[in-house]
Amino acid sequence: MTAARFLVVLDADSTLIRNEVIELLADEAGRRAEVQAATEAAMRGDVDFAASLRSRVAALVGVPVSAFERVRARIEPTPGVRELTAAVHERGGVVGVVSGGFHEILDGIAPGLGVDRWRANRLEVVDGALAGRVDGEIVDAEAKAASLQAWASELGVPLRSTIAIGDGANDLKMMAVAGLGLAFNAKPAVRAAASLVIGPQDLSEVIALLP
Template sequence: MSHIMTLVAPAGGLQAPLVARIRAALNDLGGQAGTADWLAEEEAADLPFSLLAAEQATAIARGALDGAPVDCIAQPAEGRRKMLLVADMDSTIVTAETLDELAAHAGVQAQIAAITQRSMNGEIDFSTSLRERVAMIKGLPLAALQKTWEHIELMPGAEELVRTMAAHGAHCAIASGGFTWFTARVAERVGFQSHHANILLDDGHALLGRVEEPVFDRDSKLTILKQLAAEHALPLSATAAVGDGANDLAMLGAAGLGVAFRAKPVVAASARARVDFGDLRALLFAQGFRAAEIVEQA
């Protein structure tokens, strides 16, 4: 079979009759779907298929689901294991927007969160919005960074995704519109080998309300994806990227496996693959990893 449809649901949510229904729908509408290969019991399964484009098969599968909370990722069967992962951080590897959380210590969280939302939806320019938001926390004591970090939580499946890919030889990197103060700590905690983000400027005691120029933005994320692929002698088809906001769209579009994760509407509508219901382990299942191969949290 030329393609694979990976079906992923929250644990216990993927039942054999539902998988059989999707297989039948693919066959009824011009495809040739084979027997399901279960990657994780009642959670993830592969359906091999031919004679349909990935986009066609995805649309058919989603229609057959009739609203069931199952993610569908269709792609060519060849080369599905990726050797480079580039991940957004805020609302992707961690559950929060770190700048929004930091703003709470300056009493401007609501104002900054509103700007963040518009930026992630692609309504306003990211670089301009970042400069505006950082200016609003000028004078914030550096101790607020540590206080914010103490309350940051990892997205479910983040550590398993990174540690499993790294254990199989992949380079894993963060590319974030956030700040290196946080990406360095997330990288160490989760197991990323490198991290790339904006640098907050300070005077040794408090924030200056600026970041080092140029701003690390949408184009920067794409540049990092291409740069790391070149450094590791990889074609872009051998790369994976994951993110949720408009500034992730360029790298998601360029990566071999670009996944919009619980993404903003503009991103979910544009990405070739998306995960709305599963956790970040869905990216492992999409690459054909079985539950027994997943490296648990350190």
């Protein structure tokens, strides 16, 4: 594999895209309000992310897999995302996404947004419907940081040449290990810990910071 000049890793929900996918899935179960409140608490860092995710996924039990297509159709890419990924590629960089969300949705949208590699959670399915459980290891704050480090190593990119972009408490460890940690559309604790805060909700603002 050819070494990259640098690596940009983004969170997915409320960063790469404007939505929180688990809330769209909860719409399908008629339980959006309770899931939305739990998501906000997790993003603020008020509760353990993995425990919160398990409880929120439990609320999705019975949602048919046919709902994935409806949810993908509702996804809104964040303004500037395609401009940013194009600029990264023009400069010899690689774009990764690591998400506490779900492969079932991300697999269908990431390539069209210029993402080169991605990692997310998977949902357990039984008889064509969600079982209310995460399938496999949960992608939490530690997993996000580990993914950035592993991808940088595979690409021959020193950590000082990595950029992490996120909005929630589970992005803090990833932002801490990166050369540059950017708070985007972020909760107060994340803004306080970031190297820089991106004000407008437009990812093209990041282009000026690329090496």
